[in-house]
Amino acid sequence: MSSTMHKSPPNKSQKLIVQKFGGSSMGSIERIQNVARRAVKTASEGHQVVVVVSAMQGETDRLLKLAAGVSSRPADREIDVLLATGEQVSIALLALAIRELGFQARSFLGHQVEIRTDSMHGSARIRSIKADPVHECLQNGEIVVIAGFQGVDQHGNITTLGRGGSDLSAVAMAAALKADACEIYSDVDGIYTTDPNVYAKARKIPRIGSEEMLELASLGAKVLQTRSVEFALKYKVTLHCRSSFSDGEGSWVVPEMSGLEGAEMKGLEGAVVTAVSCDKNIAKLTIVGMADKPGAAARLFAPMADAGINIDVIIQNPPENGRTDVTFTVPRNAADRAVALIEGLQDELGFVRCSLDKRLAKVSVVGAGMVSQPGVAQRTFAALGDAGINIVLVSTSEIKISCVVEDQFADAAVRVLHDKFELEKT
Amino acid sequence: MSSTMHKSPPNKSQKLIVQKFGGSSMGSIERIQNVARRAVKTASEGHQVVVVVSAMQGETDRLLKLAAGVSSRPADREIDVLLATGEQVSIALLALAIRELGFQARSFLGHQVEIRTDSMHGSARIRSIKADPVHECLQNGEIVVIAGFQGVDQHGNITTLGRGGSDLSAVAMAAALKADACEIYSDVDGIYTTDPNVYAKARKIPRIGSEEMLELASLGAKVLQTRSVEFALKYKVTLHCRSSFSDGEGSWVVPEMSGLEGAEMKGLEGAVVTAVSCDKNIAKLTIVGMADKPGAAARLFAPMADAGINIDVIIQNPPENGRTDVTFTVPRNAADRAVALIEGLQDELGFVRCSLDKRLAKVSVVGAGMVSQPGVAQRTFAALGDAGINIVLVSTSEIKISCVVEDQFADAAVRVLHDKFELEKT
Numbered sequence: 001m002s003s004t005m006h007k008s009p010p011n012k013s014q015k016l017i018v019q020k021f022g023g024s025s026m027g028s029i030e031r032i033q034n035v036a037r038r039a040v041k042t043a044s045e046g047h048q049v050v051v052v053v054s055a056m057q058g059e060t061d062r063l064l065k066l067a068a069g070v071s072s073r074p075a076d077r078e079i080d081v082l083l084a085t086g087e088q089v090s091i092a093l094l095a096l097a098i099r100e101l102g103f104q105a106r107s108f109l110g111h112q113v114e115i116r117t118d119s120m121h122g123s124a125r126i127r128s129i130k131a132d133p134v135h136e137c138l139q140n141g142e143i144v145v146i147a148g149f150q151g152v153d154q155h156g157n158i159t160t161l162g163r164g165g166s167d168l169s170a171v172a173m174a175a176a177l178k179a180d181a182c183e184i185y186s187d188v189d190g191i192y193t194t195d196p197n198v199y200a201k202a203r204k205i206p207r208i209g210s211e212e213m214l215e216l217a218s219l220g221a222k223v224l225q226t227r228s229v230e231f232a233l234k235y236k237v238t239l240h241c242r243s244s245f246s247d248g249e250g251s252w253v254v255p256e257m258s259g260l261e262g263a264e265m266k267g268l269e270g271a272v273v274t275a276v277s278c279d280k281n282i283a284k285l286t287i288v289g290m291a292d293k294p295g296a297a298a299r300l301f302a303p304m305a306d307a308g309i310n311i312d313v314i315i316q317n318p319p320e321n322g323r324t325d326v327t328f329t330v331p332r333n334a335a336d337r338a339v340a341l342i343e344g345l346q347d348e349l350g351f352v353r354c355s356l357d358k359r360l361a362k363v364s365v366v367g368a369g370m371v372s373q374p375g376v377a378q379r380t381f382a383a384l385g386d387a388g389i390n391i392v393l394v395s396t397s398e399i400k401i402s403c404v405v406e407d408q409f410a411d412a413a414v415r416v417l418h419d420k421f422e423l424e425k426t
Numbered sequence: 427m428s429s430t431m432h433k434s435p436p437n438k439s440q441k442l443i444v445q446k447f448g449g450s451s452m453g454s455i456e457r458i459q460n461v462a463r464r465a466v467k468t469a470s471e472g473h474q475v476v477v478v479v480s481a482m483q484g485e486t487d488r489l490l491k492l493a494a495g496v497s498s499r500p501a502d503r504e505i506d507v508l509l510a511t512g513e514q515v516s517i518a519l520l521a522l523a524i525r526e527l528g529f530q531a532r533s534f535l536g537h538q539v540e541i542r543t544d545s546m547h548g549s550a551r552i553r554s555i556k557a558d559p560v561h562e563c564l565q566n567g568e569i570v571v572i573a574g575f576q577g578v579d580q581h582g583n584i585t586t587l588g589r590g591g592s593d594l595s596a597v598a599m600a601a602a603l604k605a606d607a608c609e610i611y612s613d614v615d616g617i618y619t620t621d622p623n624v625y626a627k628a629r630k631i632p633r634i635g636s637e638e639m640l641e642l643a644s645l646g647a648k649v650l651q652t653r654s655v656e657f658a659l660k661y662k663v664t665l666h667c668r669s670s671f672s673d674g675e676g677s678w679v680v681p682e683m684s685g686l687e688g689a690e691m692k693g694l695e696g697a698v699v700t701a702v703s704c705d706k707n708i709a710k711l712t713i714v715g716m717a718d719k720p721g722a723a724a725r726l727f728a729p730m731a732d733a734g735i736n737i738d739v740i741i742q743n744p745p746e747n748g749r750t751d752v753t754f755t756v757p758r759n760a761a762d763r764a765v766a767l768i769e770g771l772q773d774e775l776g777f778v779r780c781s782l783d784k785r786l787a788k789v790s791v792v793g794a795g796m797v798s799q800p801g802v803a804q805r806t807f808a809a810l811g812d813a814g815i816n817i818v819l820v821s822t823s824e825i826k827i828s829c830v831v832e833d834q835f836a837d838a839a840v841r842v843l844h845d846k847f848e849l850e851k852t
Contacts, residue, residue: 082518
């Protein structure tokens with residue numbers, strides 16, 4: 001194995017870069033070779049490189065299909081053992097592909113770098129990572145290849161992190177290694193002011209604060225998973241979202257630009273709103289005529305919390321004759337379960353009925369600048385009103401305004417707001 | 427998950443059984459379900475069950491093909507990471523299939539039961555096994571499913587045990603657990619007096635000593651790998667070789683019947699010879715006119731030992747005029763490498779030439795009884811002579827006589843010897 005290139009003295013501005021490649025970037029032998037070339041390119045510029053990878057595209061489905069063949073109710077522990085093989089195949093092949101290019105590479109499974117998690121199979125949470133063995137390899141000039149999505153609990157059981165888990169592995173690894181940046185490669189080349197498929201005027205955002213990105217991610221933008229952005233914000237990891245298939249700059253997600261500080265920077269530049277997002281997986285439930293007793297709301301939401309159903313916008317009308325209406329939104333694909341849970345409480349809570357509207361969407365205006373710029377809400381409502389789009393519910397935070405609208409008007413609302421805040425302009 | 431059956435009080439004659447299933451037994455969802463039913467049947471008879479499995483048939487080839495796509499010279503460490511996924515998929519699916527039948531089951535990877543090995547990737551040797559976690563599960567009424575073929579070295583790297591590794595895993599696990607028996611399931615239903623494809627009169631052997639079995643295994647019988655039988659002999663593990671596809675008794679391989687003790691038992695029964703085996707992977711090398719100097723033979727064999735080439739029958743003719751001929755056999759598929767190594771020594775050892783004959787086979791008569799029954803060698807030679815089969819080389823041990831013959835006569839030699847020692851009779 002040749003080892004001339006990586007033994008060259010380190011670059012004076014040597015950085016530690018974590019690179020994450022998802023399933024589509026690892027979809028074939030040719031694509032794995034492409035990933036290897038990217039890692040080697042970064043290493044040959046004198047940087048330390050850690051690559052975190054997902055299973056090859058299609059592999060997880062193949063494995064789940066095998067499991068479905070033997071089990072009607074697969075046990076989560078064994079499903080994690082099964083699914084973890086997908087990333088294991090990926091790291092071995094990528095390490096081999098990198099070595100084929102004349103660089104040293106070493107693969108690590110979740111338990112080998114001790115990505116310790118709790119024991120929630122299928123959706124485990126990371127507790128700690130042992131960075132030492134990785135630093136050791138990096139100092140020996142090796143490119144380190146780590147299996148995403150998987151960890152190990154305190155008893156040595158294999159766990160998996162759930163949807164978007166490999167992003168989370170990469171960000172957590174970057175935090176543990178105190179990496180200079182975490183590059184998230186996918187088939188899109190960055191974060192846009194809105195979905196380019198909805199509005200062609202959408203513009204790539206070169207830099208965005210982690211908090212703004214967190215709003216975007218949780219509001220339905222698909223480039224980064226919410227949990228990864230939360231982690232990046234908490235542990236001050238700088239992300240770079242870029243394309244696996246081109247060399248261009250992507251979008252930087254920087255923890256320094258969050259909150260007020262970001263707002264001030266944006267204020268100077270005059271930009272108030274960063275992006276418009278849209279979440280079409282929305283349903284609205286209204287509990288009509290609920291007795292207005294202390295603790296009733298808590299009792300109402302408890303079964304849904306236990307079932308892992310996310311409650312979003314909540315509005316409670318002022319009580320009349322000791323009764324009140326409670327309205328809230330849930331993900332549309334959880335709406336029927338939510339209704340069933342609530343109807344189970346009818347005797348106890350004594351409400352009149354529970355009504356459900358699935359044909360809704362949530363359109364949100366996000367920007368760290370708006371906290372210091374009053375009037376964004378007013379401009380948002382005016383723009384939608386002028387376009388004849390009715391607002392069903394509203395919720396706001398310091399850096400976003402979300403309007404629930406009928407889903408037939410969702411795309412139009414996105415375009416109207418994108419125009420209103422002139423997001424196509426740099 | 428139902429747990430009524432396995433919580434019944436243990437059978438008074440409760441045994442701890444290790445069951446090993448190879449790739450063909452795990453070749454499809456249906457076959458995995460069949461394996462699950464076998465394990466559950468044994469458990470529901472009140473026994474403790476540990477199942478050791480190989481990768482699904484075809485999986486290892488699929489993975490090696492992927493590796494060949496990215497690497498011209500795959501590094502053994504990463505190949506082990508890759509191949510170990512095959513068994514990992516198997517244990518997860520089998521544990522799920524067992525749970526589907528209402529029994530508790532738990533899978534373990536090599537590193538999780540700490541099958542510690544040396545660091546010889548691709549052909550690692552087992553150093554120790556931690557039996558405690560397995561005993562704990564068994565005492566909880568769980569069926570334990572363990573990945574064969576894989577282990578972990580002292581640095582936490584995944585290793586694999588090489589050809590026949592899953593058999594070895596099973597036997598080693600049986601030894602570590604002090605199991606009552608280790609059942610080796612395959613697509614043949616036992617050990618035969620000779621290959622039934624060569625001679626239809628071949629008879630299944632109900633009981634055979636480990637030492638005899640060791641001779642048979644190393645002489646080319648394919649049911650059990652030599653390393654597994656060695657391990658079984660050394661650690662007094664009783665093996666039961668049986669069919670995955672039928673319920674009949676197979677062949678028992680028992681450590682107690684080996685050597686003299688076995689011979690005495692056999693002597694009482696009158697049987698002297700247990701089986702006739704044939705190894706067609708044989709080539710003969712002759713080093714002609716080698717200077718008869720001290721240490722010359724050691725010098726001759728050293729490079730082949732270093733290259734891992736097994737030397738078998740060795741004959742050195744008495745020296746004449748200070749020169750001697752040395753003849754020995756090697757596996758046919760290593761013969762060309764052996765010749766190249768020897769020719770590299772020609773200047774140093776000053777021999778005249780190295781001749782090679784690849785068209786040979788080794789036919790062996792095996793039986794613990796022969797050590798106390800003189801005349802077996804004479805009867806063997808007579809039988810072959812009467813049949814007009816020329817013996818090229820002979821080697822003997824306490825429990826076997828091997829004759830190297832031209833390979834065109836190998837099958838005939840097997841039949842002649844099978845008849846001579848009346849092996850078709852019980």
